[in-house]
Amino acid sequence: MTRVHTGCVQGVHAVCLLFWGALGVAADPISLDDFVDADPAQARIGQLLFYDKILSGNRNISCGTCHHHDHAGGDGLSLGIGEGGTGVGPDRTIGDIRKRVPRNAPALWNLGHNSVDVLFHDGRLEVSDQFGNGFDSPAEEWLPQGLDNIVAAQALFPLTAQFEMAGNPGENDIAGATHDRIDAAWPILAARIRAEPDYVRMFTQAFETVDEPLDITIVEIGNALGAFITSEWQSFDSPYDAWLTGTPLPDDAERGRALFFGEARCAACHSGPLFTDQGFHALGLPAFGPGRTRTFDKMPRDVGRMGETDLLSDAYRFRTPSLRNVALTAPYGHNGAYPTLRDMIRHHADPTAARAAWTPAMAALPVTDRFLGVDFVIQQDAREMARQSAVLDINPVALSDAEITDIEAFLHSLTGATADTRPLGRPDVVPSGLPVD
Template identity: 45%
Template structure:
């Protein structure tokens, strides 16, 4: 019997919002051969402009599919996780503007909007079936929004492409050549196609390639998406097991669950089977780092969803993250401003209360000189006030409430999913080093 859940619902009928157990029907089907191909591509630096960064550099299982940093260092960084630092021989131009999100359960059917600001989403009115920053230039063949999302970091100078004039990919990106022959995606595809092991694996995986079709860039992205879907499905936490009629949660976790789905109001946004409404909310999060600005802009502001919609009501709103494995995916917030989960929950419960209690030692930031100041927004009273003014009202939690919520969030941890099903490969077909 689901003793803890039944008891909780009896005590507080509001807990009818507790979701039903996750099932296979909630996920897209995965071709395991395609996932195994994507496994190697995910860890292979060949996809980056300078062949020195893989997807795993910022999304590593050692750090629960993130990187353990508030804001990561892509191109120009060396090392992994919190040990990553700027390479004095190839200094980064700036930090990656937003925190590296976790990758759990992105194969679930309900994930149709991705990135912190939702700039990529399913849209059947577009020929590609997707709305992305490329608009009408978006190519056909991406099988899902996840597939499309995986291939935008390779275009970012700060993430994987590299800086101006450093390599052929970076030059193509800077000149606006993304799709088509000679574009950045085409250059990366030809690199992969030139490796015999990859040619054989693509032929074995996709019948049309075996029949003679050239490898397309979308084949690479589709394989990586299949790997993420297969590797990091997370639905075997203590919470999941309880929902399926298994062992009851601890009394502390039950108390936290009652708060989460009851008086604390967490489930107003963190609803559904994966604790996300897939929506966007202004939560008054501290803005650190370079912000989301174009190279020609001088500000360090990040207005979130408003950058996509141009609607004032979306200012400083960011996508509600799923909470599976949340206790392992810090630092938290769109800019990773919080490294203490208790401090984060205290602020998050009542974001309109302001940023006065934020302490800057919460941030995990490798030293990076001669770039945009990290604290320029919080040092500006008007900028901080604008973040606070947009934030939704909440209610303050007691220390005991936070203890209970932490116990419940811990019950959302699926250690098997964090480790992954295939793990880190020993080698990749390019022969380049693998981040371990």
């Protein structure tokens, strides 16, 4: 089978549809050779760091809090409850947070695949030589050299995010340093790790660059986290993978596969081995939440890719997510607008009608009086709603209830047989002695 790619979205060409319908596959089968290398000893350190709250400003949240093993690498919420919250997953409570995390916590499946060269919903981290460190990122030239891959680089940014892990100015030295300059907090975090003898011992054994505690920098921390994420969340043993090598799918999933690659046009964007073109598209999802506000734009809206590029042509466009294990990672959309796969399929089939029928009750948002005036206020701005409605990159397609059911069955066939059995899993304890979520 030959790897294929298409950019057909709005105004999709008939030839493109015939091509996808005839071929009916996304790519060659995936193998371990398609992933970046990860040292097992470094991954073991990364597992502990991933769940260790020592990397947060107030020592009260870890990477694993919002990307938990019990929730398939996510948190089960539409918009995350970051620094200041309590608990895990849909049961996490608001606590003392000042603001919801403005976007849905993305799943981590197969981020170590060699095809991945852009991350975050708005693509603000990309593989690039622009700044001489291998990446175009929010840290620009201040991102240190030596990070092994894009996942190692990505792991550093939640640590500096106020509402995710850093905390609020005045609360701790991490938050204060981050507000001075994005890279100023990383040496402080590295010093915390160097103060833990167990971490020092493991880093010294696992990294050739580390001979003494002072050799442990944010680069080694990022590379350990990257080694864990890229190896822990590999998944390519689904019924669809078996189909690629000759095992038939169940009848309903087979009908859904034919629709996915054919008349339903799903593969126009969800293409390639991970079922993503890594591009940016406007789906016209219902708007809510605090928005990803910018210094000069305090409206509670999320302009998507435009927030990174400042190009009007990128407004309200978000990165195409991978669909592998998608049945495990509800809710769906960059803001978690839809609670089920069926709801999301219906939206793709008729975005305008689905958006009009959407209700706030569909969002998984733990209720608090503090945010009642914020969560849905953007929907009262008629001009902003008109702007968002006007940008749409998918054309409606008529799908019957039975066809939606079949596509849903196909998406379930993308769930790995061992998706719930991870190599390392969640540790019971971490070197800092802080509680593990």
